[in-house]
Amino acid sequence: MPNVTMTVNGKKMSGNVEPRTLLVQFLRETLGLTGTHVGCDTSQCGCCVVHVNGDGIKSCTILAVQCDGADVKTIEGVANGDELHPMQAAFREHHGLQCGYCTPGMVMSALDLVKHNKNPSEPQIREWLEGNLCRCTGYHNIVKAIKAGAEAMAKARP
Amino acid sequence: MYNFEYHKAKTIADASAMITQKSEAKLVAGGMTLIPTLKLRLAKPSDLVDLNGLPELKGIKREGSAVVIGAMTRHVEVAESAEVQKAIPALAHLASHIGDPAVRNRGTLGGSISNNDPVADYPAAVVALNATVITNKRKIAADAFFKGMFETALEPGEIVTAVSFPMPEKAAYMKFPNPASRYAIVGVFVAKHKDGVRVAVTGAGPCVFRQKDMEAALAKNFSADAIKSIAQKQDGLNGDIHASPEYRAHLVGVMARRAVAAAG
């Protein structure tokens, strides 16, 4: 079995994987990082979005071996210790989550959006969430949270 | 997923050799179609040969009156490229509406056209812009590249390395997405070139095709009105729960007119 090494949330992590092992399986099963979820088998729900080398990627649609040497960030690596990241805090403040299952993917997608667009409008946020399904919130408060989160991040930037 | 051997290609020649030698080897580019297919156990390749990590397959550059885009260039890179936005804004627009952001961060031009999914967006651009597909072996004209459903002119061991898109005078792409999957139910790319107009339709049929009646009419008068009375025939078009052949045929007209209007 090939051995892969990647930097996950700032720490070097290694493991032996079958070539068919998906990144999400490596994260959940080998590394025990179960914050990244799987909600479908057709690469559409976005529950599994993580960042690979800074880009939002569906971790269910990439092999772990393809990420050998990559820098991976998951929901577990977003907060600064006990302090929630401004985007996480905005989700809490605006009730942008209910059951919490789609939430990690939503937060990771939202952070990817802010990377591309520092001040997204409501329509831009809604369009960006094309690949993230939520069944609880009707998206209303997720959209609000992402807008507020982006604004908070802009303020926090020097 | 069935198991397979994984190889990270070190050179294009290396990749070409591997897929020729191995019995059931497959190339993986962005993997946006291949990996879901593997997950559903609908394919059982012996080997995967990964093209990620070959820098010579990446990049966007202007060459004379054409924009040349490396096969492993991600959709997001095309969408956000200042070069593409300036030279062929319709192409950047098309790329910015493929799948969703995570798909665009991973999916590639070469992967899309080599797979030739009848509902993919890029084939419409390649055909309408009269692009040239460049492989490790030769150059293939757009009209000769797409052969049929999931079928291209690529030969065993042949790998798309880049696509050269000539700059049109004006162009636009309009897509009516599948409400569930977001692939194109109908996508129409209209491009006005110096020497004529090309109208390429994806999603509607088993393979991208040119709407030549519309091309002729638009060559005379590049306006939405000029194609108002041209009805797309529904024979041979795709039909599913989201759109019958009749509805798709109707949408070809609507999307074509909107594309012409958008092209200005």
Add this chain to the structure above:
Amino acid sequence: MTARLIGDPVRRKEDRRFLTGKGHYTDDINRAGQVYAVFVRSPHAHAEIKSINTKRAAGAPGIVAVYTGADLVKAGIGTLPCGWGVKNKDGSPMAEPPHPVLASGKVRHVGDPVAVVIAESKAAAEEAAERVDVTYKELPSVTAVDAAVKPGAPQLYDAVKGNLCYDWHIGDKAAADAAFAKAAHVTKLDIVNNRLVPNAMEPRAYIGDYDRATGEHTLFTTCQNPHAIRLLMGAFVLHVPEHKLRVVAPDVGGGFGSKIYHYAEEAAVTWAAAQLGRPVKWTAERSESFLSDAHGRDHVTHAELALDLSGKFLGLRVSTLANLGGYLSTFAAAVPTYLYATLLAGTYTTPAIYAEVKGVFTNTVPVDAYRGAGRPEASYLLERLVDKAANEIQIDPAELRRKNFIPKDAYPYQTPVALAYDSGDYFATLDMALKAADYAGFAKRRDDAKRHGKLRGIGLATYIEACGVAPSAVAGALGARAGLYEVAAVRVNPTGSVTVLTGTHSHGQGHETTFAQVVAERLGIPIDQVDVVHGDTAKTPFGMGTYGSRSLPVGGSALVKALDKVEAKGKKIAAHLLEAAEADIEFKDGKFTVAGTDKSKSFGEVALAAYIPHNYPLETLEPGLDETAYYDPKNFTFPSGAHVAEVEIDRDTGVVELLKFTAADDFGRIVNPMIVEGQVHGGLAQGIGQALFEECRYDPESGQLVTGSFMDYRMPRAGDLPSFAVATHATLCTHNPLGVKGCGEAGAIGAPGAVMNAVLNALSTVGVSDLQMPATPERVWRAINDSKAAA
């Protein structure tokens, strides 16, 4: 002074773990030595199983075991029970054919499980599952409910004639017929309520475990009601007594009804774990969820409304065919009967109502309660019918509704279909919604849209729902085979913090926050001193779980009763400590005070005294401060409201764009408005989804599920929806201590009618007068074309 908490948008206690990836969902759990189950499912809609050969699978690498239906029968495993019995018109019981854990003899829908393969890894189990050789003899199948009742239709069960599970009715037929005889106008409507797939984002997942030393079974499950699963699975399927069966529902990623039921896979993994002495884990793939989670809705109905000259409703006749699927799911029988036809009075004074419902077996996945469960079907039917009547007699739809609303002073109001509404003000919510939606200014917006070539429409719907499920005796008389009370234990810890144990289950609803608000306000302690525990039969007392907007009306009421007991006992302790008479002790803001004095003991001091009873009336009072209360509601609660939708239609493509959605709801008292709004938003998205996007389709020839993944089943996305305008107007529930009514299902109940009435309002300008849900682009485009052709 302690802050008032009831009514505050307190931010949720549960969010931190979900936002940092520390939620604890079933699939996140791994047990030492666990093996993995994969189910072999029928590829056919209807077939005889001629043989199952497991030899090749048994030799597969990593294989641990293969079990078939025959193995379960041999082991004496029971069939999956139905929790509600419905009677036919003639009083005879409904047909109740057995629902085996693994099919034996016959398969009755695509996805019906026939064997379970267990291996060292999931991949090995998948590979072995492909080596289970099942020989089927295919039979003709029927998936559409109206086709299944036709003579000559394929029959699912030898013992069930005409695929008819029951032929049930309610109301006074003679009175309804008499009303129609004297009607000035009759409006008729044929209407389909489309089949939906719940699609909670977390797929179902189970882990069975067994401790040979103690004989204790454990099931980790994605369910909404662990105690009910323990009872159903223990008593009826596995024959394991409750004290040897623990059911844990940890964090659960949404339910919407689909995780209420006892599923075959739960029983299979629990049983297999005991056979193997190893934990057995199963997690559904999404495509498997489509084939095995209970679906929702799926009615075909003919309805008629009789009106007098002034537009007053005189009578209503309804005839519904309800698709139950291939087997009876846990509450399947109740949904299209007692949760549907009893709501047909709606918000109106219709004096005579008669409804008949045929429950029908078809070769489809079992159908059961999905958010709203019966009530969306009733509301959609009524509101379409009322709008059609308004168009026919040329009266404004809002006006016709007002003319027929139950007056504000008419409560309690007895409907002709069994329910007695306790409170409401339908005029207020309608006015609120119309004002917020600028109903009066619509004509101008329609004209503006017309200038841009768009068809604009506005539509409204009012609704009532029966929630707070349920008064046990009433439910029992109607066929329920379970109690429907709720329970809460308030465990005051020695230092004055509180642990609440509730029988309800939170899978997105935020009980950990709402329930804590109720406790913290009542006891005058900080909210962070209150923790709410749910979802584990080893920890919580026997409660019935969460569905039917019941958690706060029923579970919250139990909690208030337990708090009453805590306060009463606290007063006794305080009286002793303060050397005063118990009757003189007042409890306010976290302090026990001798009335008219400044002598007091804090709640914490009383709690400490209860557990360190050195100075304590031990002769008359037990130590400790830990009280449990059960609450069985006197009546259902009746949330109501008015919803307004505004749409624009692109004539060229048939695409409907929802521009604006306004909801004004009456949920009684509101504990946390932020959470309530969130519940409404989510319900609206599902209701809008039903109206515009979602439809579970089977191929009528092959019986194959056509919409078997998100590639084909059209889920609502962020870009499909506007931000919603939601508001509330409270009339308090008269019979529970909090005055609350429940809010979980309202959005899904009101939205379909409002959206479809808006779509039809827009299309009326081009001559379209009828359209079934969902209003998909092609369907709308065809309707426009057909009406053009007809004109």
